[in-house]
Amino acid sequence: MKFLRFSFELYDLFVLCSALLVAGIINYYYKYYTRKNPFPAPFPLPFVGHILDQFIAGKNFYEQCYITHSKYGPIFEQWNGTKRIIFTAKPEYLDRLLSSSTKSKYLARVIEPEGLKDLGMYGTGLLFNHDLANWRINRQFFIQAIQTIDFLREAVDCTQAAFNEMNEYRESTLGNDAIIDFSKLSRTITTDVIFQIITGKKVWATASHFSTISSRSKSIKLQELNEENIKKTLKISRAFETFLGGVIFFAVFPKWIRKYFPNLRATQNNILQARDDLFKDLKDIIQERRKEIENTPKDEKLKYN
Template sequence: MYEIILAGQRLIVLGKADLIENMNIPSSTKTNYPNRWPNTEGFVEYGFDGVGVGFNNVHKSWNYNRQFFSQALMTPSFNYQAIEWTNELWNEMESYWNNLGEDYEIDLIKWMRRFTNEMIFRISTGVKNDALASYYNKITLENNNINPLNEFVESLETYIEGIIYFFAFSKFIRHYLPFIRGKVKKLLKNKDYLFNKLYTIVKERRNEIEKTPLDQPLRHDMLTSYITANTPRDINVMKHADADLLRPMTDKEIFGNILDAMIGGTDTTSNLFCFIILMN
């Protein structure tokens, strides 16, 4: 455990497993760490205002979202499909590498980010966004018509890279200091695009489910799990007795959990894969 001072804030960084485990106890009466992340006005402006799990300091909301996030991941059929999709995607990426030849220098981080994004996008939404195929076509100049869904990859990367601006800089610096102001405007514009895209995905899937006959099974992915939770079409095996967990999820809550999955499943996972590969 150590501490750093960043942007005038004292931050304690935990590196001990039992401390991290205690910090994530669901009960608000048993934890000494009710605030897991500094809730600054910059984070609120950037969209981290009581949604999802990772940046949510509203304990009741955090506990509600955490239950459904865990529930979606523990569904057996969901886990089977996730493993199957991951294997298929890796084989697809290997085929592109083979086509490029042994002498081609591979930018591993770019490939891994697209691999992890396409993987988490499909796991989260059930939709294949062809991020790998689009990147392959781009570098081989075979097809410059990029799938619109693939723009999501670059938008998400930009969003993640922009977090530090809204954490480290005050509102005055972000909006009035030259150079920083222009960058922040671009980040906020990108945020609007990304958020609108996610909300559109949620609404379109909700409409699909509503139009699906009751006798027709629904596919298993995180988005479907969230939308159907505590509804007549509920695909989740685990049921809750707590009254606070018996209501359906709102679009904003679903959006927050999907955004958490996208952020955690793209950047962090791709960095881990690159580290493992480079160490071997």
């Protein structure tokens, strides 16, 4: 009985890898061309889709989406690896998707993404919660909390105070040829208002933002705090902003891309660290608030938060 001798040389390995690569590319573009309801978009590269576009153009995710929107209209798609994401900027579509009605067809607004699980956001709260029973309980509690008179009054006061503070900083930059990024400014104002309303703590996100633009802005409000409080509050605000941006990052980029691309892996680690720091700080605030409630006399009215 004779046995055939099988030799696997380097050339054979090259041929095998090439065949697998070609098969993968064919499968990728087969799914691309046979997808349902195609929308306009740049032609994707195999395996990575449009992920490299923003790195080649030197843009961040938001800037790249704006460029694509300007070129392809209010509805377009983007391929991140093998994942297809549809973007829409039409108000009539957004009204349907974001409807607060419990009879809406779009209660499940996102599919079950592994990225949100890795971030610890999936299955909790309101936005990414697919457990309908748990979602209804959270929604009822949330609505009852934000519909109180004290909460609404405080929300209006905090918002007005935040804009007045922002205007002070803006006036302090006049004549300095300072460039104000209103997208970043809106996020810092939102951070200040949300934390002030929910926790009663001010995190000085707007003050921190303007202090990077003008040294005169830094002395307006931050001088009211000692150095330790400044570091603590700014740490919370930056962690909050990083975490919010990280939700989109984890939802968009597949796990293998976040893991094996060095720059994206570093971004992922920064977001996870910001999440851990933020949750720890929020836990400390909650414990501090519980002690205040325990020490509050029974005949004294509690704060809304």
